[in-house]
Each structure stands twice: as structure tokens, then as C-alpha cells.
Amino acid sequence: MSSEPDVGFDSAAAVDGGEAFEAVVVGAGPGGAAAAAVLADNGVETLVLERGVEAGSKNVSGGLLYAEESAPFALDDLFPGVREAATERPVTRNYMDCLGDGNVHTIDLSGVHEHDTAWCDSVLRRRLDSWLAERVHERTAAAGAGLLTGVHVDGLLWEDGEIVGVTCDELDPIRADLVVAADGVNSELAREAGLMDWDEPEEWFQGVKATVDVPPAAVNERFGIDENEGVARLFAGDLFEGVRGGGFLYTNRDSLSIGTVFHLDSLAAERAEPHELLDALLTHPHLGRWLPDEYEEREYAAKLVPDSKKAAHPSPHRGRLLLVGDAAGQMQAQGPIIKGMNHAVSAGGLAAEAFLEARNRRDTDAAGERYERKLHGSGLFSKLKPRRYGAVGRLGEREAVADAVDDLVDSRLGRLGVRVAGGVVGRAFNSPFLLGALPDTRSAYATVPTVLAEELGAPVDAENGAEPPSLEERIGDLTYDTDVGNAHIELVDDGYDASGAAVTACPVSADGFGGGCYREETVRANGDEERVVSLDTQPCIECGTCAVVAETEWTHPRGGKGVDFHEG
Amino acid sequence: MPEIDPAEHDVSELGPKVQSIEDPEELEALLSAERDGENRDAVITVIESRLDRIADDEGGGDGDIDLDAMSVAEIGNALQDVEDPERLRDLLDRETNGEDRDPVVRLVERRLNSVEGGDEGDTGGAVTDREPPEERHPELDHPTADKQYVTALDDGTYRDMWVYCETQAGDLLDVSRELLGKARELMDGYNEEYVDGNAGEDGGGEANERVVAMLVGDDVADHADECIALGADVVVVHEDDRLARFRHEPYAEVVADMARWGADPPARDEDRAPTPPSDADWRDYDEPRYLLFPATNNGRDLSAQVQAELDSGLASDCSGLSIEDAGISNPVKTGDPGSTRTFERVLHMKRPDFSGFEYSTILCLDNPDREFHPQGASVIPGSFEAPEPDPGREGLVVDHETDLDDDWFRVEVTEFDRLSGGVDLSGHDVVVAVGRGIGADPTGGMELALELADAFEDAAVGVSRGIVTGSYSFDAHVESYTAEERQIGETGQEVTPDVYVAAGISGAVQHKVGCDEADTIVAVNTDPDARIRDWCDYFVEGDLFEVLPRLTDAVEAGGLDAEAIADGGGGVTPGADPATDGGGANE
Structure with a gap:
């Protein structure tokens, strides 16, 4: 503190009229929470800005939160009591159901599920993130700042070509020695800094999820578990019409998280409707084993998932800006295992440590370099982007190779091989090493599981009477605070060729559906006909799909505006 | 040998x-001990970076403050790192023997004063060599440097709460009513708290302080009665046909002159003493004690200029006001470090920070050597309730007269457009x-x-x-009929007509909330599974391009009118198959 407050040469903030903090953390998800907690606990004046009305209201995840034994940070070390207070159930069993031709063949994934796992809980993000945010606010407030919700950080504050802080829709610009961008998969900060882009659909997955209401006792009874146990099931095979991806089901305390995850390039190329693919899973007879008699959906949600094998940034920093979690593409999706939140927690902790070390040396500008060294030195980066994937995986994804593998597996010889080697395949899906090398082709998602089911499976004997709501009903059931007159997405090119893929790929739009975001229209003018796309951002659930598959100027809505997820 | 042995510590x-x-x-x-001993990279890094840091601080004597080569601002910054009084004295000598720039000399003296912490040259707390801010910060493009004309009063008298009552297009704004109500409430409390209730206007002691409303414009005097009914004791009116529309300069001049009542303000650039306000039998003070503006576009524009012209401060965009005493220990305000002084009758101006996540309370307090009056605020519309007018209240209406300088009207308004209030779809039968x-x-x-709407008597x-x-x-x-202002639904208008025809x-659900309260909803749609079928009263399955013309014909032929449909009668006889929703009214 200056003893001479009226002489302010050193206070640029006082001249600008903006606020200044040592650190600004953008986004109060697990990554931002971890970074803020470590910073604040070490006395760094840390301001956390969250754009939702409450932390968690903008967050969606499939729902498994892992704590790895090898990780530098675990959420329950940083936030004691989090598992008791804010997660759903410990996931004690993990299976993959291969479906094909009315048969199901189940592989036990315990091996890979338990590998390096300290614990794994199912989570719903509104509950988890809002609980974390309360702790973060207490701790950051004690260090001289705090957590503000309803603030949308819309850009970086630059000075002489250097990043010196952030700008917001709601507040004056804020200066800081450290800016942690934990603002999620569609990080506007990462894009403004030129670190990430939305260009390549093959770098992304799209996840769509329904949270289904089931009383706790019914969860226990249907899955044969007690209240301290939980089940994860993955689904692959012939139920998604050849779109590359799979399904999942996780048990929560009093609900089920059921969803699908597809490669965005495949989804866009097949013109598949995400909500229909989700319905294909929800109404599959096999799911009848677990779904309640009266299907009641609490919430429909979606999110874009970066494929860290391709999108993880090896050097996720620029100047004072450090990227953490999804913002840096740190989302590990290899084979059936998806790990994102745990890596975000580790990255957040490492970013904070890097800043603290740099600050101790009076050289805060070195925080980014230190963070990068820690990402690589801790082994985190090699989990996100295994070297062996570079050798085998990329090659395997080439269509010719994929076709050859498919043909082989599907051939009489291949089928025989599968029959003989069924156990081997099960082991392969349980090998973290092999999964790291596994190419993301339909071989992994569709052909192999389908053949497994056909050759080794038992008939599906359940019946499923679930009637999921229509897309219109799903949108109608969501809570929105529409920012009337301020559309947050602009369609730059409304030509069908440029942006038509959004009509189907957007999880709240559909071909022939007028109540969604993207709609195809035919404009007749002067005797000409033109296929165009129109956009209404009111039903938007802010997943970012259209930023990748259409020509848009994409930003998040202003603070507190837009969709408000209650489950997440 | 260093005092600590590095080998003993991690x-x-x-x-x-x-x-x-x-x-x-x-x-x-320490460094050589570590190199000879454990030779840990981390330890060496720590020590080396500390050495670098110290070298930066010391800079090898005064070589880093090269007075001749540095600008005043650079010197100012560099001085902040110099702790040693001897070094500062040396710098001072070098400057006085060298370029001898006044601002530099002052900066070094200030810094010297600051590092010596008042041990020497005890000023007894009183600030003796006061400098205006632009002299203290010569390197800054300080906004007050331009404000060369006016300075604050010295030992002025301040009374009453003044309220700028904004009008637009001849109407008094609601926020003006809200401000008058709040001012009344505040001054009633003020008089009870601070003014001896027995003191009369001429009975010695203090008189009650009043609420003074200001009306500026063309043809605004009509609002004076309402201002009084809403709580004003005095209404000061300035009318001029050139003031029909808000313009920054003449409005600011007029309002500032109202506040000073013709006084010639003290000048900064010459030693001009202030002249007292013009004689007025209704006021005996120099300037208002408090001054409130609405935080509208024009009110914000005006408030900043007027408060600057009066050489006071402004708390902008406030949402809460109260008058209380405040104990202050900031030496800038008390003039005496370590002491606490109670400021009386302070307007506490609460304003939302961080967009309302937190609130600051702004106090506008006199310094020992400079007065900050009027204490001024602009207030966000809607912050307070507009009071019930009391037509029985009595008050004084005073005309303000001053010549308006033609120069103030250099900026001409050549064109203006009043935006329409949009289209109101409510209040129609259909x-x-x-x-x-x-x-x-x-x-x-x-x-x-x-065409269908035309066929009805009153349809939109x-x-x-x-x-x-x-x-x-x-x-x-x-x-023009397809613009957003005609949108019905959650993000548009909600309508409650007798009959709502929803075609195509x-x-x-977002649309439903906009029309659900209509008495009778008639839907026309080619899709028998359309959601609207669940909540309309009549569902006509058919193409609107065929159905609407027939509906129009039927209405024009008198076979169908709004009331009849609403009553469940009328003759819905479109060619398409009318399906109905439960009601069975299929005629």
C-alpha cells in the first residue's frame, strides 16, 4: 500500500479509471476455481469473473469427474469436503455395451476406469460449480478481491501490443499481472490472443445430454447398487446410423445423465440431428433396463468438447494470459474414457503455481513460460496429447485405412478373429496405452462394437417405453434470460453452402423446425431463388457448434443473459 | 561468511x-557458499534474481536518474523508488544548479518530505504550501488544468437542496418527480435533525432549509405548481424560446447561474475576488448546499458541466441518498494526520459499482483549503418512488433572469426526430x-x-x-408490418384481444406466453401435429393462403364477427376441414 495516496505516478489504473488486481480469473468452473484457490491461498489478490447468474449455470459436462493419483492437483485436496457436499455418486463400475443387430455384448472397463484413479464421481455442474464458487469467493475475498457473477469478459485489454488485463460488457476494463482464461471451450480470450480457433470440425466433439429424473431408491434398485455406489455405462455399435461417436449413462443421486458424444466433422457431414441421435439412445430397447416407466426429462443440454489429441495447445499462454482447461483444449477423450474437469483442475493449479514462483522472483511476466514447463514436466500434456497417437492415430483416421480395417473386421475372417479374440478386444479397450493410440474412426465406434455384439452378444431382452420430449418441448423447458435486441451470434454468411450445416448440427435446430436457432429458407427475389440460412439466437444453448460449422461472429451473451442450466 | 548457511535450509x-x-x-x-556447497540450481536462481533486483534498485548511484536527460514525468516515476533523503537532497542540488525546473524541484521536495515522514520541518499538520493539482502533477494532462476560469468559494455559505427538474417535449419527467419526493423527505429529516424547530425565518437561529426546484426550457413554468405539490418550497424558472430543446452550453450556464444567483465566481487565472450573489429576498447564501440531477442522458451531460463550473464534485448514477454526519480520518480531509474529524450534514450518495454487485457511498467533503459545494449527485431514474402530489402545498415561484449570450448557441440543432414509441398491439379486439x-x-x-385485419372493425x-x-x-x-416491434411472444409483446388469429x-411456448390470455385463439396450420393445437380454441387444418381469404370473406359478409367467435358462435366455414380442440364448437 502506498503511504502517499495522492501521489499516483505508479498507478496507471487511477489514471484510466479502471480497476487493477494482481490476478483475474475468467470463469468459475473447476479450472478457474482451482487457479483462484491456489492464488488466493498464497495471498494473491484475485478477482474471479463468471458470466453466469451463478457459477455452473453455463456449464455442461457428461458428468464424470476423475481424480488421478498421478495428478499434481486433485479437487478434494483444494476443496476439502467437495465430494460430500457437491458431487453425485462415486462411480464404482464402468461398462461398455456394444450393440448390434438386437444383441448386446458388454465389456467391463474396470481396468481402464481404475487405472491411476484415486476416485471418480458423477457430477452435475450447477451443483458442483456453485458450491466451489462459494468457497472460492470466501478465499479470494480474504485475499482482497472476490468472485463476481453475471460478468461477461468479452476481450483482452491491450497496451502497446501487450496483454495487460481484460475488458467486460458490464465493468470498466480491469488490469492484472495475471489473466487466467478458464472461460471454457468457446474461450473468447484464447481466440483473441490467437491461441485457439474454431476452424477445424475434426478437432471437436459435440456432446448432447438429457438429465432424466429418477428417485434415488429407483436408481439403486435398477442398477443394483447402494447409495454410495454408482455406475457408468458406455454405448457403441449400430444405433447411431454410422455417425462416429457413442453414448453414455451415468448414475447421479436422483437422476441419470444420458448423452451422446459425436465427432463434429462426422455429425456435420452426415447432416445428422443431435437430438435424434440422443433419442435413438434414449429409446433403444436396451436402455429400458434402467429407465423409469414414466420418462421425465429434467434438462436438455449440449456442449462442444475439444479433442485434446488435436486441439490441446502445447504452449497455452501469451504474455500475461494463461489458458486453463477447455479453453486450452485440455479435454482428454481417448476411446471410452473422457477426462476434462480433472485436467482443468491440474492446469489451474499449475498456472497458479507458475505465477507464484514468477512473482517470488519479481518476474511475473515469466508465469506463462513456467506454466508451460509445468504442463509438460508434470506429465499432464502427454496425457492430453500422447506421442503414440501422432504415429498411429492420425494414420488410422485416413478413410482408406479406416475402410480397410472395417472391411477386415467385417469380413468372415475378421468375424472369426473377433469371436476368437473377444477377450483381447476387451483388454484393448482397457489399456490406456492402446487407447491412446486408437484411431478415431468408425472402426472404434461402430464397426468393431457392432461385430462384437453380433458375434458374441446376447439378445437385448428389455423393452423401452420412453417418450422423450420433442426438440420444441426441450427448448420450451429451458430457462432463458434473452438479451432482447442484442444477438450474441451474428451470421456472417447466410448462404446455405457456408452455414447450412448448422441447421442440422446445432443441437437446438433441426431441418424443417421453425423454432430453433438455424432455419433454412428459400428467398425468391427477381425471379431468382436462393437457399439461405436464418438465425434466431433466442433458443441458443451456447455450445459453440455453429462457430465451427457455420460462418459466424460468435460471442457469449452478456453477463447473466442467455440460457440458465439448472442441472448442467 | 554469510549470516545464514544455505546448506541448512531448503x-x-x-x-x-x-x-x-x-x-x-x-x-x-551466500551465492558462493551455495556454489561451494549444495550447488542447487533453484537456490542459485533465487539469489541471483535477488541480486539483479537490488542492482536494479540501486542502479549504481544516481546514474539512473539523469536529470538532464529525463522528462518531468520520468523523474516523477523514478523518484518513487528513491528512499534515501541524502540522495534526494543531492538530486535537488543538481537540479537547482542545473535546469532548475520548478516542477522537478517540487517533485523532489515532495518526495523528500514524504520519505522523511514529517520528522523534520514539522508543519503541525496544517498544509502550508498548498498547490493546485495541475502544479502538483505537471506531467499529467490533468483535466483541471483546462479549468482555468473558475475556482471554489472560500468560506462560502451553502443552504437548501436544489433539484434540476428535467422536462422533455414539454412534459415533466417521472424522474424529476421522484427526485422532488426524495428531496422533500431528506430535507424534512434534515430540518428535524439539524435545525432548531423553534427558529423562525426571522427569529434568530437557523431557518429551515428548503427544497428548490429548477425548471429550464421554453414554456415550462406550468410545471411549477406540480413541483410545489410534489415537495418543492421554491421553484426557480428560466424560460426562453431558445431553450426549447436541451443544449449543453446554455443549459449549463443557466443552471450554474441559478445556483450562484448572478454572482461572479472567483477566478483561477487572475486574483479576482468573487462578487456576492445578486440581491434576492428569498435566499441569503452563495450556492446550494446540495444539488440533484436526474441521471438521464441530458441530466448526466448537464450535471458534469455544472458541478465542474461550481468547482465541486459529482457522484454520478446514484441510487440511494441520505444525510448524516461522517467521521473522517483521511488527513487530506482533516488536515491533521492521525485525527478524526466529524463532518456534519453530509449527503451520502450510494452508487452501484461493478454494475450493482457492490455499492460505494460517495461523500463530497470540503478539504481544509478547498470547499466542495454543492454536494452533487445524479440519480438513476426509478431509484425512488414518485410521491403523491399534495395540491394544498404552498411555495414560491421565482423567475430567474439573465442574459443568454448568443455565443452559447453556437451549436445549432438543425434537425431532430422523435422516435416513435413502437407499435402497441394491445387494446385491439382482434x-x-x-x-x-x-x-x-x-x-x-x-x-x-x-386484409383479414381490415375486415374486422378493430384489428392489428x-x-x-x-x-x-x-x-x-x-x-x-x-x-413495416414484419419488424420486431410487431413481434408477439416472450421477447416481444403480450396481447390480450378477444380473438387471436394465429396463421402459420x-x-x-415462447409464442404462447405472448397470446395465451386472449379470449379465443383460432389457429390455422397445415400441420395437424403443430404444438398450437394443444392450446388453441379452434384449429383449422389448412393452408393459410386458402383459409385466410375465406375468413376475410366471411367477416366482410357479416357471417363472422369477433364477438361471435369469442362467444363460440359465428360461422367458421372454411373449406378446409376444421378440427377442434375438445370444445366441440365445430360450426
């Missing part, structure tokens, strides 16, 4: 110790709304909707959000 313990060592020799000794069902021929569909045309956000190209004669609208 890196985390050494870090803080090293950071506290100031002596480079000791650090060098609303005909169309949606994306018109896609095959958007202009034709709108024409059909307009609205659209669904799908039309507003769609890419349809409409011909000019119908385009699927009926998403």
Missing part, C-alpha cells in the same frame, strides 16, 4: 530469507398474427393477414419471432 525456506537481504555483498557470499407458414410467398401472406397485425429473425424478403408495402404459427 529452497522454500531460503526464498523469504533471501528476499529480505538488502546487502549485495552478503548475497554474493389480433391477426402470422408465422413462418407464409414462407412460400411471404409478401402474399402478409397481404392476406392485413402481429408476427411471430420466426418472421422477425427470418431471411424473408418482403415487398416494401408490407415490410407452430405455437412454441
Whole structure:
């Protein structure tokens, strides 16, 4: 503190009229929470800005939160009591159901599920993130700042070509020695800094999820578990019409998280409707084993998932800006295992440590370099982007190779091989090493599981009477605070060729559906006909799909505006 | 040998110790001890970076403050790092013997004063050599440097709470009413708290302080009675046909002159003493004690200029006001470090910070050597309740007279447009709304909707959000009907007509909330599974391009009127098969 407050040469903030903090953390998800907690606990004046009305209201995840034994940070070390207070159930069993031709063949994934796992809980993000945010606010407030919700950080504050802080829709610009961008998969900060882009659909997955209401006792009874146990099931095979991806089901305390995850390039190329693919899973007879008699959906949600094998940034920093979690593409999706939140927690902790070390040396500008060294030195980066994937995986994804593998597996010889080697395949899906090398082709998602089911499976004997709501009903059931007159997405090119893929790929739009975001229209003018796309951002659930598959100027809505997820 | 043996500590313990060592020799000794001993990279890094840091601080004598080569601002910054009074004295000598720039000399003297912490030259707390801010910060492009004309009063008298009552297009704004009500409430409390209730106007002691309303414009005097009824004791009016529309300069001049009542303000650039206010039998003070403005576009514009002209401060965009005493220990305000002074009758101005996440309370307090009056605020509209007018209240209306300088009107308003308040679809018997069902021929569909609306006695045309956000190209004669201002639904208007005709609208819940309260809802849609079928009263399965003309014919032929439909009668006889929703009214 200056003893001479009226002489302010050193206070640029006082001249600008903006606020200044040592650190600004953008986004109060697990990554931002971890970074803020470590910073604040070490006395760094840390301001956390969250754009939702409450932390968690903008967050969606499939729902498994892992704590790895090898990780530098675990959420329950940083936030004691989090598992008791804010997660759903410990996931004690993990299976993959291969479906094909009315048969199901189940592989036990315990091996890979338990590998390096300290614990794994199912989570719903509104509950988890809002609980974390309360702790973060207490701790950051004690260090001289705090957590503000309803603030949308819309850009970086630059000075002489250097990043010196952030700008917001709601507040004056804020200066800081450290800016942690934990603002999620569609990080506007990462894009403004030129670190990430939305260009390549093959770098992304799209996840769509329904949270289904089931009383706790019914969860226990249907899955044969007690209240301290939980089940994860993955689904692959012939139920998604050849779109590359799979399904999942996780048990929560009093609900089920059921969803699908597809490669965005495949989804866009097949013109598949995400909500229909989700319905294909929800109404599959096999799911009848677990779904309640009266299907009641609490919430429909979606999110874009970066494929860290391709999108993880090896050097996720620029100047004072450090990227953490999804913002840096740190989302590990290899084979059936998806790990994102745990890596975000580790990255957040490492970013904070890097800043603290740099600050101790009076050289805060070195925080980014230190963070990068820690990402690589801790082994985190090699989990996100295994070297062996570079050798085998990329090659395997080439269509010719994929076709050859498919043909082989599907051939009489291949089928025989599968029959003989069924156990081997099960082991392969349980090998973290092999999964790291596994190419993301339909071989992994569709052909192999389908053949497994056909050759080794038992008939599906359940019946499923679930009637999921229509897309219109799903949108109608969501809570929105529409920012009337301020559309947050602009369609730059409304030509069908440029942006038509959004009509189907957007999880709240559909071909022939007028109540969604993207709609195809035919404009007749002067005797000409033109296929165009129109956009209404009111039903938007802010997943970012259209930023990748259409020509848009994409930003998040202003603070507190837009969709408000209650489950997440 | 260094005082600490590095080998006995690990890196985390050494870090803080090293950071506290100031002596480079000791650090060098420590460094060589570590190199000879454990030779840990981390420890060496810590010590080396500390050495670098100290070298930066010291800069090898005064070589880093090269007075001749540095600007005043650079010197100012560099001085902040100099702690040693001897070095500062040396700098001072060098400057006085060299370029001898006044601002530099002052900066060094100030810094010297600051590092010596008042041990020497005890000023007894009183600030003796006061400098105006622009002299204290010569390097800054300080806003007050331009304000060369006016300075604050010295030992002025301040009374009453003044309220700028904004009018627009001849009407008193609601926020002006809200401000008058709040001012009344505040001054009633003020008088009870601070003014001896027995003191009369001429009975010695203090008189009650008043609420003074200001009306500026053309033809605004009519509002004086309302201002009094709302709580004003005095209304000061300035009318001039050139003031019919808000303009920054003449309005600011007039309002500032009202506050000073013709006084010639003290000047900064010459030693001009202030002249007292003009004689007035209704006021005996120099300037208002408090001054409130509405935080409207014009009010913000005006308030900043007026408060600057009066050489006071402004708390902008406030949402809460109270008058209380405040104990202050900031030496800038008390003039005496370490003491606390109670400021009386302070207007506490609460304003939302961080967009309302937190609140600051702004106090505008006199310094020992400079007065900050009037205490001024602009207030966000809607912050307070408008009071019930009391037509029995009595008050004084005073005309303010001053010559308006032609120069103030240099900026001319050449053109203005009053934005329409949008289209109000409520209050009609019938609303005909169309949606994306018109896609095959958007202009034709709108024409059909307009024709049907024309056939009714009192009907309006609205659209669904799908039309507003769609890419349809409409011909000019119908385009205005497809704008956002006619949108019905959650993000548009809510209508409650007797009859609501929804043609080509699927009926998403967002649309439903805009028309659900209509007495009777008639839907026309080609899709028998459209959601609207669940909540309409009559569902006509058919193409609106066929159905709407027949509905129009029926209405024109008198076979159908709004009341009849609403009553469940009328003759819905379109050719398409009318399906009905439960009610069975299929005639």
C-alpha cells in the first residue's frame, strides 16, 4: 500500500479509471476455481469473473469427474469436503455395451476406469460449480478481491501490443499481472490472443445430454447398487446410423445423465440431428433396463468438447494470459474414457503455481513460460496429447485405412478373429496405452462394437417405453434470460453452402423446425431463388457448434443473459 | 561468511530469507557458499534474481536518474523508488544548479518530505504550501488544468437542496418527480435533525432549509405548481424560446447561474475576488448546499458541466441518498494526520459499482483549503418512488433572469426526430398474427393477414419471432408490418384481444406466453401435429393462403364477427376441414 495516496505516478489504473488486481480469473468452473484457490491461498489478490447468474449455470459436462493419483492437483485436496457436499455418486463400475443387430455384448472397463484413479464421481455442474464458487469467493475475498457473477469478459485489454488485463460488457476494463482464461471451450480470450480457433470440425466433439429424473431408491434398485455406489455405462455399435461417436449413462443421486458424444466433422457431414441421435439412445430397447416407466426429462443440454489429441495447445499462454482447461483444449477423450474437469483442475493449479514462483522472483511476466514447463514436466500434456497417437492415430483416421480395417473386421475372417479374440478386444479397450493410440474412426465406434455384439452378444431382452420430449418441448423447458435486441451470434454468411450445416448440427435446430436457432429458407427475389440460412439466437444453448460449422461472429451473451442450466 | 548457511535450509525456506537481504555483498557470499556447497540450481536462481533486483534498485548511484536527460514525468516515476533523503537532497542540488525546473524541484521536495515522514520541518499538520493539482502533477494532462476560469468559494455559505427538474417535449419527467419526493423527505429529516424547530425565518437561529426546484426550457413554468405539490418550497424558472430543446452550453450556464444567483465566481487565472450573489429576498447564501440531477442522458451531460463550473464534485448514477454526519480520518480531509474529524450534514450518495454487485457511498467533503459545494449527485431514474402530489402545498415561484449570450448557441440543432414509441398491439379486439407458414410467398401472406385485419372493425397485425429473425424478403408495402416491434411472444409483446388469429404459427411456448390470455385463439396450420393445437380454441387444418381469404370473406359478409367467435358462435366455414380442440364448437 502506498503511504502517499495522492501521489499516483505508479498507478496507471487511477489514471484510466479502471480497476487493477494482481490476478483475474475468467470463469468459475473447476479450472478457474482451482487457479483462484491456489492464488488466493498464497495471498494473491484475485478477482474471479463468471458470466453466469451463478457459477455452473453455463456449464455442461457428461458428468464424470476423475481424480488421478498421478495428478499434481486433485479437487478434494483444494476443496476439502467437495465430494460430500457437491458431487453425485462415486462411480464404482464402468461398462461398455456394444450393440448390434438386437444383441448386446458388454465389456467391463474396470481396468481402464481404475487405472491411476484415486476416485471418480458423477457430477452435475450447477451443483458442483456453485458450491466451489462459494468457497472460492470466501478465499479470494480474504485475499482482497472476490468472485463476481453475471460478468461477461468479452476481450483482452491491450497496451502497446501487450496483454495487460481484460475488458467486460458490464465493468470498466480491469488490469492484472495475471489473466487466467478458464472461460471454457468457446474461450473468447484464447481466440483473441490467437491461441485457439474454431476452424477445424475434426478437432471437436459435440456432446448432447438429457438429465432424466429418477428417485434415488429407483436408481439403486435398477442398477443394483447402494447409495454410495454408482455406475457408468458406455454405448457403441449400430444405433447411431454410422455417425462416429457413442453414448453414455451415468448414475447421479436422483437422476441419470444420458448423452451422446459425436465427432463434429462426422455429425456435420452426415447432416445428422443431435437430438435424434440422443433419442435413438434414449429409446433403444436396451436402455429400458434402467429407465423409469414414466420418462421425465429434467434438462436438455449440449456442449462442444475439444479433442485434446488435436486441439490441446502445447504452449497455452501469451504474455500475461494463461489458458486453463477447455479453453486450452485440455479435454482428454481417448476411446471410452473422457477426462476434462480433472485436467482443468491440474492446469489451474499449475498456472497458479507458475505465477507464484514468477512473482517470488519479481518476474511475473515469466508465469506463462513456467506454466508451460509445468504442463509438460508434470506429465499432464502427454496425457492430453500422447506421442503414440501422432504415429498411429492420425494414420488410422485416413478413410482408406479406416475402410480397410472395417472391411477386415467385417469380413468372415475378421468375424472369426473377433469371436476368437473377444477377450483381447476387451483388454484393448482397457489399456490406456492402446487407447491412446486408437484411431478415431468408425472402426472404434461402430464397426468393431457392432461385430462384437453380433458375434458374441446376447439378445437385448428389455423393452423401452420412453417418450422423450420433442426438440420444441426441450427448448420450451429451458430457462432463458434473452438479451432482447442484442444477438450474441451474428451470421456472417447466410448462404446455405457456408452455414447450412448448422441447421442440422446445432443441437437446438433441426431441418424443417421453425423454432430453433438455424432455419433454412428459400428467398425468391427477381425471379431468382436462393437457399439461405436464418438465425434466431433466442433458443441458443451456447455450445459453440455453429462457430465451427457455420460462418459466424460468435460471442457469449452478456453477463447473466442467455440460457440458465439448472442441472448442467 | 554469510549470516545464514544455505546448506541448512531448503529452497522454500531460503526464498523469504533471501528476499529480505538488502546487502549485495552478503548475497554474493551466500551465492558462493551455495556454489561451494549444495550447488542447487533453484537456490542459485533465487539469489541471483535477488541480486539483479537490488542492482536494479540501486542502479549504481544516481546514474539512473539523469536529470538532464529525463522528462518531468520520468523523474516523477523514478523518484518513487528513491528512499534515501541524502540522495534526494543531492538530486535537488543538481537540479537547482542545473535546469532548475520548478516542477522537478517540487517533485523532489515532495518526495523528500514524504520519505522523511514529517520528522523534520514539522508543519503541525496544517498544509502550508498548498498547490493546485495541475502544479502538483505537471506531467499529467490533468483535466483541471483546462479549468482555468473558475475556482471554489472560500468560506462560502451553502443552504437548501436544489433539484434540476428535467422536462422533455414539454412534459415533466417521472424522474424529476421522484427526485422532488426524495428531496422533500431528506430535507424534512434534515430540518428535524439539524435545525432548531423553534427558529423562525426571522427569529434568530437557523431557518429551515428548503427544497428548490429548477425548471429550464421554453414554456415550462406550468410545471411549477406540480413541483410545489410534489415537495418543492421554491421553484426557480428560466424560460426562453431558445431553450426549447436541451443544449449543453446554455443549459449549463443557466443552471450554474441559478445556483450562484448572478454572482461572479472567483477566478483561477487572475486574483479576482468573487462578487456576492445578486440581491434576492428569498435566499441569503452563495450556492446550494446540495444539488440533484436526474441521471438521464441530458441530466448526466448537464450535471458534469455544472458541478465542474461550481468547482465541486459529482457522484454520478446514484441510487440511494441520505444525510448524516461522517467521521473522517483521511488527513487530506482533516488536515491533521492521525485525527478524526466529524463532518456534519453530509449527503451520502450510494452508487452501484461493478454494475450493482457492490455499492460505494460517495461523500463530497470540503478539504481544509478547498470547499466542495454543492454536494452533487445524479440519480438513476426509478431509484425512488414518485410521491403523491399534495395540491394544498404552498411555495414560491421565482423567475430567474439573465442574459443568454448568443455565443452559447453556437451549436445549432438543425434537425431532430422523435422516435416513435413502437407499435402497441394491445387494446385491439382482434389480433391477426402470422408465422413462418407464409414462407412460400411471404409478401402474399402478409397481404392476406392485413386484409383479414381490415375486415374486422378493430384489428392489428402481429408476427411471430420466426418472421422477425427470418431471411424473408418482403415487398416494401408490407415490410413495416414484419419488424420486431410487431413481434408477439416472450421477447416481444403480450396481447390480450378477444380473438387471436394465429396463421402459420407452430405455437412454441415462447409464442404462447405472448397470446395465451386472449379470449379465443383460432389457429390455422397445415400441420395437424403443430404444438398450437394443444392450446388453441379452434384449429383449422389448412393452408393459410386458402383459409385466410375465406375468413376475410366471411367477416366482410357479416357471417363472422369477433364477438361471435369469442362467444363460440359465428360461422367458421372454411373449406378446409376444421378440427377442434375438445370444445366441440365445430360450426
